[in-house]
Amino acid sequence: MGLQTALYAEHLALKARIVDFGGWDMPVQYSSVLEEHHAVRRSAGMFDVSHMTFLELEGPDAEPYLRNLLANDVSRLKTPGKALYSAMLKEDGGIMDDLIVYAPTLANPGRWRVIVNCGTRAKDIAWMQARAASFRVTLKEREDLAMIAVQGPEARAKVAALKPALAELANGLDVFQGVEAGEWFVARTGYTGEDGLEILLPGSEAPAFWRELLSAGVMACGLGARDTLRLEAGMNLYGNDMTEATTPLVSNMAWTLAWDHDFIGKAALEAEKAAGVKTRLVGLILEGKGVLRAHMRVLVPGVGEGETTSGTFSPTLEKAIALARIPVSDAGAPAVEQVQVEIRGKVFDARVVRPPFARNGKALF
Amino acid sequence: MRATPAERKYATSHEWVLIEDDIAIVGITDHAQDALGDLVFVELPDVGDVVAAHDEAGVVESVKAASDIFAPLSGEIVAINEALVDSPEIVNSDPYHDGWMYKIRFSDIAELDELLSAEDYDAHVEAEEH
Numbered sequence: 001m002g003l004q005t006a007l008y009a010e011h012l013a014l015k016a017r018i019v020d021f022g023g024w025d026m027p028v029q030y031s032s033v034l035e036e037h038h039a040v041r042r043s044a045g046m047f048d049v050s051h052m053t054f055l056e057l058e059g060p061d062a063e064p065y066l067r068n069l070l071a072n073d074v075s076r077l078k079t080p081g082k083a084l085y086s087a088m089l090k091e092d093g094g095i096m097d098d099l100i101v102y103a104p105t106l107a108n109p110g111r112w113r114v115i116v117n118c119g120t121r122a123k124d125i126a127w128m129q130a131r132a133a134s135f136r137v138t139l140k141e142r143e144d145l146a147m148i149a150v151q152g153p154e155a156r157a158k159v160a161a162l163k164p165a166l167a168e169l170a171n172g173l174d175v176f177q178g179v180e181a182g183e184w185f186v187a188r189t190g191y192t193g194e195d196g197l198e199i200l201l202p203g204s205e206a207p208a209f210w211r212e213l214l215s216a217g218v219m220a221c222g223l224g225a226r227d228t229l230r231l232e233a234g235m236n237l238y239g240n241d242m243t244e245a246t247t248p249l250v251s252n253m254a255w256t257l258a259w260d261h262d263f264i265g266k267a268a269l270e271a272e273k274a275a276g277v278k279t280r281l282v283g284l285i286l287e288g289k290g291v292l293r294a295h296m297r298v299l300v301p302g303v304g305e306g307e308t309t310s311g312t313f314s315p316t317l318e319k320a321i322a323l324a325r326i327p328v329s330d331a332g333a334p335a336v337e338q339v340q341v342e343i344r345g346k347v348f349d350a351r352v353v354r355p356p357f358a359r360n361g362k363a364l365f
Numbered sequence: 366m367r368a369t370p371a372e373r374k375y376a377t378s379h380e381w382v383l384i385e386d387d388i389a390i391v392g393i394t395d396h397a398q399d400a401l402g403d404l405v406f407v408e409l410p411d412v413g414d415v416v417a418a419h420d421e422a423g424v425v426e427s428v429k430a431a432s433d434i435f436a437p438l439s440g441e442i443v444a445i446n447e448a449l450v451d452s453p454e455i456v457n458s459d460p461y462h463d464g465w466m467y468k469i470r471f472s473d474i475a476e477l478d479e480l481l482s483a484e485d486y487d488a489h490v491e492a493e494e495h
Contacts, residue, residue, distance in 0.1 A: 033428045034403045224402070224428055289450065291406050291426040313405040313428050320406075344424070344431075
């Protein structure tokens with residue numbers, strides 16, 4: 001038996017199929033991965049994401065600490081509660097984790113929030129505590145909180161209808177911004193490529209809110225749909241698409257680097273750039289029928305070999321899609337548009353694309 | 366859960382077999398399709414392939430995983446269900462009828478004795494789950 005979130009009994013009540021995820025007993029599906037996926041693209045679905053790690057950072061040096069710690073630059077956050085997606089690097093440029101950091105809100109002007117992955121919790125906290133030694137900051141983990149992500153074109157409207165007081169605050173949110181409502185923290189963020197909210201709330205209040213959302217017609221969605229949605233949206237999964245052995249430059253994350261500030265790992269990335277980045281992370285769409293998965297060999301004609309890092313069947317495209325790390329072609333060579341993927345000993349054609357694969361509920365290819 | 370049809374035989378690897386003269390029609394059970402979840406791809410053997418009992422003969426893929434199908438009997442593949450190529454979800458919605466996968470002209474009638482009755486298959490599934 002693993003760790004269980006505040007919503008575990010709700011998952012059992014809905015007869016979810018439970019699997020181990022990073023030491024937690026989590027729902028992988030309630031009815032059908034495809035049905036849950038489509039609910040998020042077409043109306044509204046919700047995920048129990050309470051297994052993630054919720055950190056709070058306070059102290060006079062909070063901002064300089066975060067600017068040093070993170071490869072993206074928190075000084076770019078100019079409005080209360082504004083959020084930033086960033087990699088947290090080791091000195092050699094390898095990615096320790098990807099995370100979202102929220103600037104303080106008006107309600108709590110000293111408090112930065114950082115949400116990191118579940119599987120990386122222990123090493124992230126140890127790393128962050130060690131880096132805090134030379135800064136006047138305190139790091140606190142909020143294990144009393146749960147988080148429900150409500151995602152889809154109707155997500156915000158459904159939450160607003162249930163919680164009018166919250167709605168007033170939440171309706172004014174920019175994409176990638178959060179606001180406090182009492183003990184709750186509501187952010188317009190997500191891992192699906194759709195509009196929606198991620199709501200942090202006391203664990204004791206989560207079951208009742210979950211049930212209200214269910215009765216408002218929001219579909220419960222598990223980790224299976226979470227993966228198909230995020231992959232369609234071109235979003236990386238730590239542990240698959242990036243690890244400590246990969247830098248942001250080979251993980252489709254160069255856009256998250258703020259070169260105009262000093263951060264841990266910057267020198268290593270500059271050296272990598274100067275020497276010439278050797279691989280890149282691309283999107284693949286299988287031409288025919290089949291399913292792509294992680295760790296499949298990718299043959300790049302005239303260039304070399306790579307490997308898929310994530311793969312699935314895309315319910316929106318109705319084709320298999322993947323992210324793959326492939327060798328970079330020589331400068332001046334024509335862009336690679338076709339590769340071959342080895343599936344169970346046979347090779348199949350795949351088209352190289354730049355993610356995302358779907359946006360606003362529609363296939364882009 | 367659908368009842369396991371009584372007039373068929375079953376493999377411990379969750380295939381069902383329906384005998385019509387010298388032809389065995391093969392598919393996967395309701396238990397199997399439920400465990401796999403939404404099927405998005407079915408790879409079938411080719412007509413003309415000769416298989417031995419317990420050989421891999423086909424693959425079913427759901428969003429989460431790929432699973433081998435095993436030939437329950439030895440023989441020659443004489444027909445495959447082409448409808449599953451475009452609509453693998455038929456296996457989920459109708460595993461015992463429209464979701465049939467292939468037909469074998471079986472070569473060794475004694476192999477039928479190694480297969481389970483519906484009752485024994487149900488018991489096998491029960492035991493597997495506990």
